[in-house]
Amino acid sequence: VISGAALVGAGVGLDRVLGASGSENSSDAAQIQGSDSSVAFHGAHQAGIATPPQAHLSFVSFDLTTESQAALKGVLRRWTAAAAAITAGRQYVGPGRSRSLPPADPGESLGLSPARLTLTFGFGPTLFAQDDEDRFGIGRRRPAALRPLPRFSGEMIEQASSGGDLCVQACAEDPQTTFHAIHLMAMLAADEARMRWLQVGFRTQPAGGTGTGRNLLGFKDGIRNLRTGDAAALSEFVWVGHDDQPGWMRGGTYLVARRIEIVLSAWDGLTLAEQERAIGRHKLSGAPLGARDEHDRVNLAAVDRQGNLIIPIEAHVRVASPETNRGLRILRRGYSFSRGATPGPADRGGHQLDGGLFFIGFTRDLERFAALQRRVLSRDALNEFTIHTASAVFAIPPGVRPGGSIGDQLFS
Numbered sequence: 001v002i003s004g005a006a007l008v009g010a011g012v013g014l015d016r017v018l019g020a021s022g023s024e025n026s027s028d029a030a031q032i033q034g035s036d037s038s039v040a041f042h043g044a045h046q047a048g049i050a051t052p053p054q055a056h057l058s059f060v061s062f063d064l065t066t067e068s069q070a071a072l073k074g075v076l077r078r079w080t081a082a083a084a085a086i087t088a089g090r091q092y093v094g095p096g097r098s099r100s101l102p103p104a105d106p107g108e109s110l111g112l113s114p115a116r117l118t119l120t121f122g123f124g125p126t127l128f129a130q131d132d133e134d135r136f137g138i139g140r141r142r143p144a145a146l147r148p149l150p151r152f153s154g155e156m157i158e159q160a161s162s163g164g165d166l167c168v169q170a171c172a173e174d175p176q177t178t179f180h181a182i183h184l185m186a187m188l189a190a191d192e193a194r195m196r197w198l199q200v201g202f203r204t205q206p207a208g209g210t211g212t213g214r215n216l217l218g219f220k221d222g223i224r225n226l227r228t229g230d231a232a233a234l235s236e237f238v239w240v241g242h243d244d245q246p247g248w249m250r251g252g253t254y255l256v257a258r259r260i261e262i263v264l265s266a267w268d269g270l271t272l273a274e275q276e277r278a279i280g281r282h283k284l285s286g287a288p289l290g291a292r293d294e295h296d297r298v299n300l301a302a303v304d305r306q307g308n309l310i311i312p313i314e315a316h317v318r319v320a321s322p323e324t325n326r327g328l329r330i331l332r333r334g335y336s337f338s339r340g341a342t343p344g345p346a347d348r349g350g351h352q353l354d355g356g357l358f359f360i361g362f363t364r365d366l367e368r369f370a371a372l373q374r375r376v377l378s379r380d381a382l383n384e385f386t387i388h389t390a391s392a393v394f395a396i397p398p399g400v401r402p403g404g405s406i407g408d409q410l411f412s
């Protein structure tokens with residue numbers, strides 16, 4: 001019998017609650033901690049954003065079935081209490097539980113360490129207004145830029161796996177830990193919300209978690225990303241600032257999710273040189289074309305002896321670069337996914353391997369993000385091999401103070 005207040009798991013012995021900072025970059029690798037440690041839940045910003053990415057993702061979107069603000073706040077309060085417990089390696093103990101009720105915590109992570117679990121909560125545009133209806137009396141507090149991304153040419157968005165009123169991003173070093181986290185969140189909201197869609201993902205990092213991982217194109221991904229330990233850059237590009245509106249979002253950010261299928265059969269048919277020209281980097285080293293090391297400068301002006309650009313005009317690193325997007329930088333924190341085998345081309349029968357990138361980007365400026373997205377979708381070499389099939393944006397409120405609740409700034 002598990003006593004309600006029991007502390008669970010090896011992680012509890014470690015009273016070591018780490019700050020949610022650090023980087024996936026080797027240059028500040030020292031800040032990356034062991035896989036059995038915990039990441040602080042409380043803080044100025046929510047964890048799971050400027051947290052060096054963990055290996056596993058479960059991302060879930062909910063639609064509320066209630067129209068009561070009090071019920072919404074109840075969900076957020078229970079989620080806060082549960083998230084604070086399980087990210088610290090404790091079991092969730094529901095209020096007033098007794099042994100004649102089902103367990104408050106389903107228990108899949110009993111005996112596991114916190115595995116650097118982070119939970120990040122967000123509010124979708126429909127929370128503020130749906131069909132012009134202000135369901136929760138917060139319509140006037142909607143961030144002006146919080147609306148679904150516009151439609152882009154070439155995308156094939158499935159509405160059923162896009163959008164949503166609330167999101168929960170669970171990241172951890174252990175896939176059962178992320179499953180448990182979203183299972184518990186779904187249980188705690190069962191009377192007020194239904195799950196709209198769910199996405200799981202994975203990412204790997206070589207060299208003991210300090211090198212740059214590869215995506216399912218086989219290329220290193222995240223080389224020239226914002227560094228999670230670079231506080232100045234995060235303030236400039238990620239965190240909603242002190243002068244920004246609405247005030248309740250200060251210290252928060254916006255999350256853009258895009259499920260991007262990779263047409264592996266087409267990509268696999270390219271020569272190495274063609275693949276490298278599509279990205280603008282060398283596959284093995286990750287170096288910009290014409291350079292040696294992955295961290296060498298991306299020189300977009302460099303030309304060969306014939307005067308041709310070394311990094312082609314449609315190469316992904318050129319099209320997405322800050323230099324060609326008026327200095328815009330975003331924090332990319334996406335995860336690879338595979339849904340197994342999907343039916344192959346009709347003329348060949350059989351099945352093909354499914355794989356893609358569940359792109360997650362954090363930005364304080366959704367308008368500028370949309371401009372970047374439009375540019376990528378209209379001129380990037382990768383478009384021949386990728387299909388955007390799902391899309392979502394969420395306002396990520398600031399972090400939770402001890403004793404506070406997720407998003408309480410929105411209601412105060």
Ligand code: HEM
Nearest residue numbers: 219220221222223224260317320321322357372373376386
């Ligand atoms: C399946 C889809 C995608 C794949 C496989 C992919 C892959 C990559 C790779 C391999 C790099 C170079 C390494 C690096 O610096 O991180 C990169 C860079 C980048 N990607 Fe993507 N990407 C995808 C979609 C997107 C989308 C949709 C966006 C934004 C709308 C985006 C934004 C960026 C940015 C901003 C960079 C850094 C460019 C630079 O500063 O050099 N990517 N991506």
